[in-house]
Amino acid sequence: MSHTEGALGLDELARMVGEPPLAGAPDPRAFDVQPWTPPNALRRDLGLPESLWVVSDRRPTSGPLAPEHVMGVGGASESLATITPREPVAAALDLGCGSGVQALLLGYHADRVVASDISPRALWCTALTCALNDRPVPELVLADLAGPFAPDEFDLVVSDPPFVMAPEARHVYRDSPAPADTLTARLLADIARILRPGGTVVLLTSWLVPDDGDWATRVLGWADAGRWQRLWAALREQVTPEQYVDLWLLDSGQGRDAELRLRWEHHLGAMGAAAIGFGWVLGVTSAGAADEPSGGIWAEDVRSARVLPTGAQVRAEVDRRQGLPGAADLLGRGLRLADDAVLTAVDVGGHAAAADALLLSMASSWRGPQPLDPALSWLFARVTADRDARVGRTITLAELLPACADDTGWEAADVLVSWLSGVRDLLGAGFAALDGGPGPARQ
Ligand SMILES: C[S@@+](CC[C@H](N)C(=O)[O-])C[C@H]1O[C@@H](n2cnc3c(N)ncnc32)[C@H](O)[C@@H]1O
Incomplete structure (x- = not known):
């Protein structure tokens, strides 16, 4: 008409x-x-x-x-x-x-x-x-x-x-x-x-x-x-x-x-x-x-x-968000980044970059870059390095936890608190997926 x-x-x-x-x-x-x-x-x-x-x-x-x-x-x-x-x-x-x-x-x-x-x-x-x-x-x-x-x-x-x-x-x-x-x-x-x-x-x-x-x-x-x-x-x-x-x-x-x-x-x-x-x-x-x-x-x-x-x-x-693992299951799994996820350092005032506060970005996501706290920054830097080095074996969060505590001197319990909530949110948002599980959907 x-x-x-x-x-x-x-x-x-x-x-x-x-x-x-x-x-x-x-x-x-x-x-x-x-x-x-x-x-x-x-x-x-x-x-x-x-x-x-x-x-x-x-x-x-x-x-x-x-x-x-x-x-x-x-x-x-x-x-x-x-x-x-x-x-x-x-x-x-x-x-x-x-x-x-x-x-x-x-x-x-x-x-x-x-x-x-x-x-x-x-x-x-x-x-x-x-x-x-x-x-x-x-x-x-x-x-x-x-x-x-x-x-x-x-x-x-x-x-x-x-x-x-x-x-x-x-x-x-x-x-x-x-x-x-x-x-x-x-x-x-x-x-x-x-x-x-x-x-x-x-x-x-x-x-x-x-x-x-x-x-x-x-x-x-x-x-x-x-x-x-x-x-x-x-x-x-x-x-x-x-x-x-x-x-x-x-x-x-x-x-x-x-x-x-x-x-x-x-x-x-x-x-x-x-x-x-x-x-x-x-x-x-x-x-x-x-x-x-x-x-x-x-x-x-x-x-x-x-x-x-x-x-x-x-x-x-x-x-x-359906079927995301609980705390115990999560620790037994490895993480993998979405294909187009990129980790960058936060630029502080255009001069120095803070090594322990990273941003996770994903070109295909509707979300902007996700600021990571220091414990998550360590985790995702490690996951990215393993991806780039093509480490074939799944390294679980439970294995990474003592490595993070050793490396940084942080209390493992504090790291765990950050990982358990932050990782679930990033899995839900599609920036990462559980290793061995279904791949993250394109955003
Ligand atoms: C903000 S408008 C939304 C209009 C439209 N759905 C849109 O997306 O543009 C809210 C609508 O709710 C209706 N409304 C107000 N009070 C209501 C009520 N008690 N029960 C049902 N509809 C109501 C209004 O008449 C109006 O059409």
């Missing part, structure tokens, strides 16, 4: 949609139709056209957005679309569908797509977005969060929910209906219920960072580890309360509202927010098999990442 960008009136809308996707008519304000160029990796993986149409509300040229405003594609929508694993699935849910961009994309790899939102106008936008791109209109459900869905209904749930912590919930497209940052905990519990065993959720979210800076304990505390066989919380950006308020005031066209600014900053202060983190939570529910390999929940600061991971990289990441 051909179309040009701009306002779309009700008559045209009625002709396009044919059978109304919802009872009643949408409110008569015109919709905004804009072209959207999906990120390259997504285009390639899903076989998308160069450009897709997206229907939303038109941003007013000045003044605040209406409370029921439906946003078009923004940075968060693109992030969620990018990191969502795209293997074929039977049933997928876009929870809080807004313009419908996620539901549209799910239609390329899910047999059944459900799009839900608390806003009827958002459901109209979703129907129109799909119709304008000549794609089937998903099942549209007017719903408050995951409320109406059945246990085990979906293989995949994606959501960029309204997580903004505002003094009052005014804008439906973003303001959290739950106190402070508790929406994510509630969503994780609800979504675990509606996912099939082995199902996946990809959720964008935001959280309060307390004075001590420990964001991870708080976020991982929301996970019911029994249901989530693997759960990965990633910190992508952290802002001060002032930056946070600025960001959202500008977003809703309220940048000049000094009274709201003050009230909002006070609101965050009263909640004990030293900072606010943004990121994603990716969870995989237990497949329920008796011989299921171990999983785990982990938090990671990915602010140094070069780019966002693609859906395929995200899937590889959570797959690698």
